[in-house]
Structure formats: structure tokens, C-alpha cells
Amino acid sequence: xxxxLVTGITFSLVAALPALAIEGAREVFPAPGPQAGRLVxxxxxxxxxxxxxxLDFQQVATGVTVEFVDYVTNDLYRQAEKACAGEAESGDILxxxxxxxxxxxxxxxxAQPHRSAETLTVADWANWRxxxxxxxxxPVVFVYDKRAVPVEDVPKSHEDLxxxxxxxxxxxxxxxxxxxxxASGVGYLLAFYDARHAPTAYGxxxxxxxxxxxxxxxxxxxxxxxxxxxxxxxxxxxxxxxxYRAASENPDLGIVVPNDYALVLSRGAMIPKDAEHPQIxxxxxxxxxxxxxxxxxxxxxxxxxxxxxxxxxxEGPEALMESxxxxxxxxxxxxxxxxxxxxxxxxxxxxKHLVSGE
Amino acid sequence: xxxxxxxGAAALITAAWFYARTAADEAYDRLLLGAxxxxxxxxxxxxxxxxxxxxxxxxxxxxxxxxDRIFYRVVTPDGKTLTxxxxxxxxxxxxxxxxxPVIGNSTYRGVDLRHVTVSRVLTQxxxxxxxxxxxxxxxxxxxxxxxxxxxxATILVAIMCLLAxxxxxxxxxxxxxxxxxxxxxxxxxxxxxxTPLDLDVPRELTPFVDxxxxxxxxxxxxxxxxxxxxxxxxxxxxxPLTALNAQVSLIDDEKLAPADRRHMERVRRRASELSRFTxxxxxxxxxxxxxxxxxxxxxxxxxxxxxxFRAAVPMxxxxxxxxxxxxxxxxxxxxxxxxxxxxxxxxIIDNALRHGAKGRLDVKVGRDGDNGFVEVSDDGPGxxxxxxxxxxxxxxxxxxxxxxxxxxxxxxxxxxxALNGRIGFRxxxxxxxxxxxxxxxxxxxxxx
Numbered sequence: 001x002x003x004x005l006v007t008g009i010t011f012s013l014v015a016a017l018p019a020l021a022i023e024g025a026r027e028v029f030p031a032p033g034p035q036a037g038r039l040v041x042x043x044x045x046x047x048x049x050x051x052x053x054x055l056d057f058q059q060v061a062t063g064v065t066v067e068f069v070d071y072v073t074n075d076l077y078r079q080a081e082k083a084c085a086g087e088a089e090s091g092d093i094l095x096x097x098x099x100x101x102x103x104x105x106x107x108x109x110x111a112q113p114h115r116s117a118e119t120l121t122v123a124d125w126a127n128w129r130x131x132x133x134x135x136x137x138x139p140v141v142f143v144y145d146k147r148a149v150p151v152e153d154v155p156k157s158h159e160d161l162x163x164x165x166x167x168x169x170x171x172x173x174x175x176x177x178x179x180x181x182x183a184s185g186v187g188y189l190l191a192f193y194d195a196r197h198a199p200t201a202y203g204x205x206x207x208x209x210x211x212x213x214x215x216x217x218x219x220x221x222x223x224x225x226x227x228x229x230x231x232x233x234x235x236x237x238x239x240x241x242x243x244y245r246a247a248s249e250n251p252d253l254g255i256v257v258p259n260d261y262a263l264v265l266s267r268g269a270m271i272p273k274d275a276e277h278p279q280i281x282x283x284x285x286x287x288x289x290x291x292x293x294x295x296x297x298x299x300x301x302x303x304x305x306x307x308x309x310x311x312x313x314x315e316g317p318e319a320l321m322e323s324x325x326x327x328x329x330x331x332x333x334x335x336x337x338x339x340x341x342x343x344x345x346x347x348x349x350x351x352k353h354l355v356s357g358e
Numbered sequence: 359x360x361x362x363x364x365x366g367a368a369a370l371i372t373a374a375w376f377y378a379r380t381a382a383d384e385a386y387d388r389l390l391l392g393a394x395x396x397x398x399x400x401x402x403x404x405x406x407x408x409x410x411x412x413x414x415x416x417x418x419x420x421x422x423x424x425x426d427r428i429f430y431r432v433v434t435p436d437g438k439t440l441t442x443x444x445x446x447x448x449x450x451x452x453x454x455x456x457x458x459p460v461i462g463n464s465t466y467r468g469v470d471l472r473h474v475t476v477s478r479v480l481t482q483x484x485x486x487x488x489x490x491x492x493x494x495x496x497x498x499x500x501x502x503x504x505x506x507x508x509x510x511a512t513i514l515v516a517i518m519c520l521l522a523x524x525x526x527x528x529x530x531x532x533x534x535x536x537x538x539x540x541x542x543x544x545x546x547x548x549x550x551x552x553t554p555l556d557l558d559v560p561r562e563l564t565p566f567v568d569x570x571x572x573x574x575x576x577x578x579x580x581x582x583x584x585x586x587x588x589x590x591x592x593x594x595x596x597x598p599l600t601a602l603n604a605q606v607s608l609i610d611d612e613k614l615a616p617a618d619r620r621h622m623e624r625v626r627r628r629a630s631e632l633s634r635f636t637x638x639x640x641x642x643x644x645x646x647x648x649x650x651x652x653x654x655x656x657x658x659x660x661x662x663x664x665x666x667f668r669a670a671v672p673m674x675x676x677x678x679x680x681x682x683x684x685x686x687x688x689x690x691x692x693x694x695x696x697x698x699x700x701x702x703x704x705x706i707i708d709n710a711l712r713h714g715a716k717g718r719l720d721v722k723v724g725r726d727g728d729n730g731f732v733e734v735s736d737d738g739p740g741x742x743x744x745x746x747x748x749x750x751x752x753x754x755x756x757x758x759x760x761x762x763x764x765x766x767x768x769x770x771x772x773x774x775x776a777l778n779g780r781i782g783f784r785x786x787x788x789x790x791x792x793x794x795x796x797x798x799x800x801x802x803x804x805x806x
Contacts, residue, residue: 107427109467129425196414333421333428337414342432342441346411 029054029066036063039280042080042091044073044098044185045267046221049241052300057287064280072218073098073185077105083274084110090274092281097239098185099134099268100335106131107336112273114282118289123306125330126266134266134331135288136297137306139240139320140190142256143224143247148175148233149254156315157260158194158201161236165208173212177223177232178355180216182348186265189329190237192338192347193263197327201260205236210354221246227253239265241302244311257316257325264320264328267302359526363519374511375504382503383472386423386495390474391459393419394493397430398478401489406482408489410440416493423499429466429473430494435480435487448492450475455488470497536563544570548653552578581651588647592640599633638705638765645698645769649776652695656801659690663723663732666703670711671719679715686723690730692798694777699798702773705766706734706794714738714792726797729779733795740792746783770796 027047031037043050047070054066069091071079076096083090084105096102105111111131119130126134142161144154153168155161165172179187194202215232217223220242226232228250235243240255247253269288271281287293298305310316320326329335337343396416402409410432420428431442433452443466450460456477464471473494480487536559543557554571606626611619667683675681692699703721710719715736722733741749750771767781774781779798786792 107429109427109469129427330421332424333426334414334417336428337412337417340412340441342410343412 025070027068027070029058029068031063031065032058033062035065037061037065037277037280039064039066039093039277039284040091041066041068041284042071042076042094043068044071044076044096046070046242049245049301050095053288053293053296056292056296057284060287060292061280061283064283072183073101074183077101077185080105080110080272081108083272084108086274090272090276092271092275092277093284094270094272095135095267096185097138097265097267098189099132099266099329099331100189100338101185102132102268102270103128103331103333103335104339105272106270107333110273111270112275112278114271114285116282116286118286122289123328125328125332128331128333132268132270132331133285133289135269135285135293136241136265136267136302137304138265138267138302139257139304139316139326140237140263140265141240141243141314141316142234142236142258143227143238143243144234144254144256145227145230145232146252146254148230154254154256154315155234155258156256157258158198158205159260161234161258162201162204162208165205165212169208169211172233174215175231175233176209176212177215177217177226177235178209178237179220179223180218181351183218186239187237188344188348189335189338190263190265191351193327193329194237195347197261197263206351206354209236210357214355216356224253240304240314244303244314247313255314255316257310257314257320259317259325261327262316262320262325264326266328266331268331360523363522367515367519370515371508371512374515375508378504378507378511379500381507382500385503386472386500387461387474389419389422390461390472390493390495391476393417394459394474394476394491397432397493398476398489398491401432401478401480401491403480403482408434408440408480408482412441420493420495423495425498425502427469427496428493429471431492433490433492435482435489440489442492446473446492446494448473448475448494450490450492452490455479456490464494466494471495472497472500533560533562536560540567551653552581552651581647585647585651588640588643592636592644595636595640596633599629599636603629603633635765638769641701641705642765642769642772645701645773648695648698649773654693654695654777656691657694657696657699659692659730659732659798660685660723662694662696662699663703663721666700666732667707667721669700670704670707675711679711679717679719681719682721684720684722686725686730688725690723690725691801692730692777692779693801694773694798698773699777702770702796703732703734705770706732706796709766710734710736710738710794714740718791720791725800728800729797730800731795731797733784733793735784735791735793737791740786741783743783743785750781774798 025047041050041054047068050068054068058064058066073096076094077098079088080090080094080101082088094102094105102111106129111129113130114133115130119127119133122133122135142155153164155164165176179190181188181191191202194205215223215226217226220239223232223235223238224242224246227235228246240257243253243255247255269285271278271285275281288297294305298308303311306321309318310320317323317325321328393416396413396419397410400411400413402411417428420426429443429446431444431446432440434440437452446466448460448462448464448471450456450462452475456475460475462473464473471494473492476491476493477488478491480489540555540557540559540563543555552574554574555567557567559567606622606629609622611622614622664683664685671681707719707721715738718737720733720735722735724731724733750767771781774796777798779796782795782797784790784793784795
């Protein structure tokens with residue numbers, strides 16, 4: 001991801017600016033109008049995904065210079081924890097796909113509440129305490145290489161995938177990719193929810209993965225890169241938005257929304273309690289939750305939207321939520337269970353023991 | 359009333375707030391307990407090591423209080439934090455086994471918490487040990503629930519208060535209605551009507567009405583006594599006076615010395631004056647009491663005036679005096695008491711005979727618009743206008759050198775007033791003689 005970002009920066013207008021933070025890449029979007037304020041976004045979200053949203057936001061708030069600092073989820077969490085303790089600088093708004101980490105931060109009193117006309121439109125399951133809001137709708141999908149996976153092998157469900165690994169272990173050995181759940185907060189969250197939602201299927205899947213020398217990567221983009229490069233043929237637990245973006249650039253990629261159940265992640269946004277410009281942070285939050293922000297997100301950033309049909313080219317059930325296949329990851333205190341240290345360490349240890357054979 | 363309601367409402371709302379808080383605490387304490395029990399169930403011993411598998415369902419349970427933050431801590435028998443917030447301290451002694459869950463309030467990280475500590479007994483090689491699960495929750499949902507319950511109770515109390523106020527206002531008005539009616543009945547009563555009240559009133563008012571009736575009865579008895587007393591007095595005083603007059607007239611003036619004769623003449627005059635004055639006084643009292651006690655009735659003015667004329671003009675009148683009576687051609691009816699009215703007219707005629715008429719006295723009954731009148735005119739000097747106002751007062755005499763005049767005009771004026779009429783004077787002119795009249799409103803229709 002960082003590699004991609006650095007590439008992104010070289011293409012951007014502010015390429016000359018040195019990367020100031022060691023935690024992640026940083027990019028500044030100068031205000032199109034006379035500068036009236038500054039917004040610092042700490043994001044565990046691909047910058048290329050956020051770029052159209054930031055630029056459109058600046059059409060609305062022309063006086064705001066936006067500084068985007070990119071982190072991996074776990075780094076973002078550690079940085080926010082430090083900021084909350086007063087040991088580091090705080091962003092004005094945090095964006096992270098690892099919503100459990102944001103919930104933990106809010107539970108620890110590191111967030112400030114925000115209420116507005118826009119926040120009232122947020123679904124119940126995507127709002128906790130008016131502090132953590134889900135601003136995207138991202139089904140978790142399978143991605144496969146159309147060149148390497150024959151149609152009959154394309155799994156339609158988690159069961160199909162487990163069966164495929166059981167029946168053709170040799171074919172797919174070293175050819176299946178997924179998150180490294182130790183390195184990736186969102187990877188851990190998705191695996192944890194898989195284990196909760198379908199313990200049997202999850203058990204079989206892990207058992208299958210354990211036999212085939214699974215490729216694990218820190219981030220979605222790297223997993224997708226491995227498919228593009230032809231090394232990995234099928235990736236499991238990929239966020240639909242990243243998958244769709246990659247697929248729109250590479251027609252060889254196929255996307256499947258599983259039809260037994262599909263986790264739906266809503267990327268979280270939160271205003272830290274020590275934000276330097278909380279007002280602008282809230283403005284940006286309002287923008288993300290507004291119809292305009294959602295429309296830009298659907299067209300240019302995250303592609304999927306609640307209540308809208310799946311984007312073209314994606315296989316899967318039509319009415320995701322109505323059919324009960326879509327299982328939103330509810331933003332609420334239950335996520336604290338995922339954040340429990342002993343739970344986390346034993347879950348990860350278990351996973352690594354099986355998947356990576358350590 | 360409003361103050362009482364206000365105090366009651368305040369007490370009720372306070373009670374409601376108290377119950378709401380208790381109810382909210384009880385409801386959410388159950389969630390907290392349930393979660394703590396679920397968590398303590400997941401404490402196990404594997405190969406001599408205490409393991410804890412945090413159940414997400416416990417957090418989902420706590421998540422039912424969806425706006426509350428959650429803190430927890432799992433403490434091993436040796437006092438170490440297995441997982442959770444290791445600085446969460448609720449003041450519960452973690453070295454001892456708690457047979458019952460301990461629930462309490464505390465403050466953590468600057469926020470108020472409700473916490474529960476549950477102990478779980480574990481068996482290790484070294485023997486029986488216990489671990490603790492502490493679960494704490496912020497108070498936002500409880501407060502929100504308590505506030506909502508209190509608000510609803512407050513609305514109910516407010517509605518009840520308004521209903522009570524409106525109800526009591528209506529009740530007071532309704533229950534005082536008979537009093538109003540009683541007041542109106544009393545105000546409408548004729549002054550002569552001394553019969554007991556016959557009025558349908560609520561039971562609560564009967565003592566009041568009974569008292570009024572007893573008072574009326576006593577007053578009525580008293581009036582009767584008074585009238586009897588007046589009648590007796592009149593009789594008792596008149597008889598000796600008549601006797602006295604007779605005795606005085608029997609005295610032979612011729613035999614008296616000239617000085618005695620003069621004295622005798624004064625005695626005679628004073629005695630007759632006393633006799634007349636007593637009559638007037640008794641008549642006056644009688645007239646007043648009659649108006650207090652006698653029901654008024656239609657009276658024919660012609661008849662009354664004629665009777666008065668006959669009564670007032672003595673048979674022994676000076677033959678040089680020309681007297682006339684002219685009745686009204688139509689029958690005039692007035693509301694009045696015949697006796698009193700006759701007395702009034704007699705007094706006017708008597709006064710004219712005594713002080714005015716030299717050669718002529720005319721009594722005329724007539725009609726002037728809605729009023730009927732009896733006019734007495736004489737060819738005497740009359741009463742000058744500046745005296746008109748005074749002569750109707752009691753014991754006033756325009757001719758102070760003359761005998762003490764008395765009550766003649768006063769009686770006439772009081773009778774006229776009592777019958778809604780008036781007494782009037784007409785100045786003497788070249789063409790017309792001096793006249794006094796008494797005018798009374800005619801009964802609707804004017805004639806019988």
C-alpha cells in the first residue's frame with residue numbers, strides 16, 4: 001500500500017513535499033480558494049480511494065486545505081491511542097476500516113460526539129454513541145484470476161471454497177491469498193467475524209487453508225497485486241471496494257459476493273477528542289455522510305452502496321441486505337470483544353498456527 | 359388548592375424520579391450481571407493454566423444499552439489481570455471470594471460507572487482458587503431511561519393536576535349554585551313577606567336555610583307583637599285623652615277667675631293638640647308597620663279619596679267654608695294599602711283645614727299620564743316654595759308661633775314614597791289657589 005501511495009504522490013501536484021511522518025505517507029491538498037482552515041485526516045484507507053472524496057469536499061469547502069496521512073490500521077490505532085494520552089499529535093478525523101479499533105478508542109473516551117442532520121441519516125448499525133460512524137458499505141468478497149480459475153472452480157460460497165481446497169489441494173497450493181491477520185487490523189476483524197458467523201464453515205476453511213501453503217499479505221492491495229501478477233489465483237476476504245477498483249483496471253479479475261453470507265464492513269470515521277480543528281473534521285464527516293458524498297463514493301471510491309444493486313460485473317445475490325446474505329458488522333460494543341487482548345492474541349496464535357504452520 | 363396540588367405534584371414527581379432511577383438501575387443491572395456471568399462461565403483451567411475466552415455475546419448483551427461504554431477486567435487468583443482494563447478498580451476486595459455478585463458505583467477515567475464483580479471458583483492442582491470478572495458500564499442509558507420515565511410521569515402528573523383543578527373549579531361552582539339561587543330568592547322577596555322560605559336546596563345548605571326560616575319566623579312573631587302593642591297603645595292612650603278632653607270641656611269658664619280662664623283655655627288647647635298629635639303618632643307608626651307587614655293590593659283611588667274626604671271634614675265644619683269633592687270620571691287603580699293611603703289623604707286635608715282654608719277647600723281625583731293623583735287645594739296663604747322640602751320632615755312646623763305641627767305631611771310623604779309615588783306642591787298664583795297633591799303610579803292598564 002505504501003508503495004502504491006508513493007507512486008500516487010509522484011503523480012500528484014504536491015509531489016515535491018517531503019513525507020514528514022514516519023508512520024505513513026502524507027499528502028497535502030491545498031485549498032482551491034483562499035485558505036480558511038486546515039483538515040488533518042488520519043486514514044487507514046487507500047489514498048487513491050479517498051482522493052475523489054477529498055477533492056469533491058474541497059469543491060464544497062473551498063477554503064480548506066486537506067492533509068491526508070496514511071497508516072496501516074494497527075499503526076493508526078497506536079497513533080490514536082498515543083494522541084489520546086496526549087503523547088502525539090491528533091488528527092481532526094480518523095478513517096479506518098478496522099472499526100473495532102475505533103470503537104475501542106471511543107470506549108476509552110478518545111472520541112467526541114457529533115450530531116447533525118447528516119448523522120441522523122446513518123443506519124443504526126453504523127452509528128455508535130454518535131462518536132463512531134460507518135460511512136461506507138463494503139461487502140467482503142472473493143477475487144479470482146479469470147485466466148487461472150476455471151468457471152466450475154469459482155466458489156459461490158464459503159462452503160464452496162472449503163470444498164475446493166479439500167478437493168484440489170495440489171492445484172491451489174500456494175495459490176490462495178488472504179490478509180495476514182496479525183499485520184492487518186481489518187483482516188483480523190473479518191476473520192473474527194467469519195469465526196463468529198459461521199464457525200463450522202470457518203473451521204473447514206481454516207483447515208483447508210492450513211493444507212495449501214496460503215499466501216498472506218498485510219494489505220488488500222498487495223493481495224490484489226499478487227493476483228494481477230499471476231502468483232495467486234484466488235483471494236479470500238477482500239474488501240469489495242478495493243477488489244472492484246482493481247477489477248476495473250484489470251479485466252482478468254473476477255469478483256464473487258458469497259451467497260451463503262457476506263460480511264459487510266462499514267468503514268469507520270471518528271472525531272478524536274483532542275482534534276485541533278474539530279469543526280472542520282465534523283464538516284468533513286457531514287460531507288462523507290451527505291447524499292453528495294455518498295454518490296461520489298459510489299461512483300469513484302467504494303462502488304457499493306446500501307440499497308443499490310451490485311456494480312456491474314460482480315457475481316452475487318441481487319438484494320444483498322434484503323435476502324439476509326449481507327451481514328453488516330455492527331458498529332457497537334460487541335466489537336470490543338474482538339479488541340480484547342487475550343482474545344486477539346489467542347485467536348491470532350491459533351490462526352497462525354494453522355494457516356502459516358508456525 | 360393550587361398550592362396543595364403543586365406540593366402534591368412535586369412529591370409525586372420526586373417519587374417518580376426515584377422509582378424511575380431504581381427501575382432503570384434494576385433493568386440495566388440485569389444486563390450487567392448477565393454479561394458478567396457469561397464471562398465468568400468462560401473462565402476455564404487447561405493444563406493448570408487459567409484460560410479465558412471472551413464471549414462476544416456478553417458484549418452484545420451489554421450492547422443493548424447501546425450508548426454506554428463498557429469496561430471489564432478479568433483477574434486471576436494471584437491478582438494479575440488476565441485481560442481487559444488492568445487499572446479498572448472498583449474497590450472490591452479481589453483477594454477474597456465473593457459468594458454474591460457485588461454491584462456498586464464508582465468512577466473510572468473521569469466517568470461514573472456502575473460495576474459488578476463476579477467471583478468464579480476454579481480448581482487447580484494447588485487447590486480451590488477463585489478468579490474475578492469485573493464488568494462496568496457508564497450510566498448514560500440508565501439516566502436516559504430514568505429521565506424518560508420521569509418525564510412521562512411528570513406529564514401524567516401535570517395532566518392529573520389540570521384535571522383536578524378544573525374538576526374542583528366546576529365542583530365548587532356547581533355546589534355554590536344553590537347558594538346563589540337562595541341569595542336571589544331572598545333579594546326578590548317582598549319586604550312584607552315573612553313566610554318561611556320554601557326552596558329545594560342540597561342537604562349541606564339545609565341548616566342555613568333552616569336558620570333563615572327560624573329567623574323569619576321570630577321576626578314575624580315580633581312584628582305581630584309590635585302591631586298588637588301599637589293597637590293597644592293607641593287604645594290605651596286615646597281613651598284617657600278623650601276622657602280628659604271631656605272633663606276639660608265640662609269646666610265652667612264663667613266661674614273661673616279671668617287669669618284661670620286663660621290658663622284653662624291653654625289647657626284645653628294643649629289637650630286637644632295632644633290628642634291630635636297622639637293620633638298622628640299612632641297613625642304614623644301604624645302606617646310604617648303596615649308597609650312592613652301588609653301585602654299591597656289594588657286600590658280604587660276615587661273610593662279612598664272619598665272616604666278620606668268624609669273622615670277629614672267634620673260635620674261641624676264652619677258653615678262659611680265651601681268644601682267640594684271631585685272624583686275622577688274614570689276608575690283609577692293604584693297599588694297600595696287602603697288604610698295607609700286614606701290616612702295620608704286625611705292628613706293632607708286636615709292640614710289644609712287647620713292651617714290654610716279660609717273660605718274654600720277642594721279635593722280632586724284625577725289622572726296625569728301614568729299617575730293618578732289626589733289634589734287638595736285651598737284659598738289660604740299656602741306654603742312658600744322654600745319650605746316645601748321641610749314640611750315633609752317630622753315635627754317640623756313652618757309656623758313656629760303656632761302649635762307644634764306634627765306628622766301630617768310626613769305621614770303623607772312616607773306613604774307616597776312607600777307606594778312609589780310622591781307628594782307635590784303647587785304655588786299659589788293669581789288664577790289658581792295653593793295645592794298639595796299626592797301622585798301614585800297607576801296599575802298597568804290604569805282602570806279596573
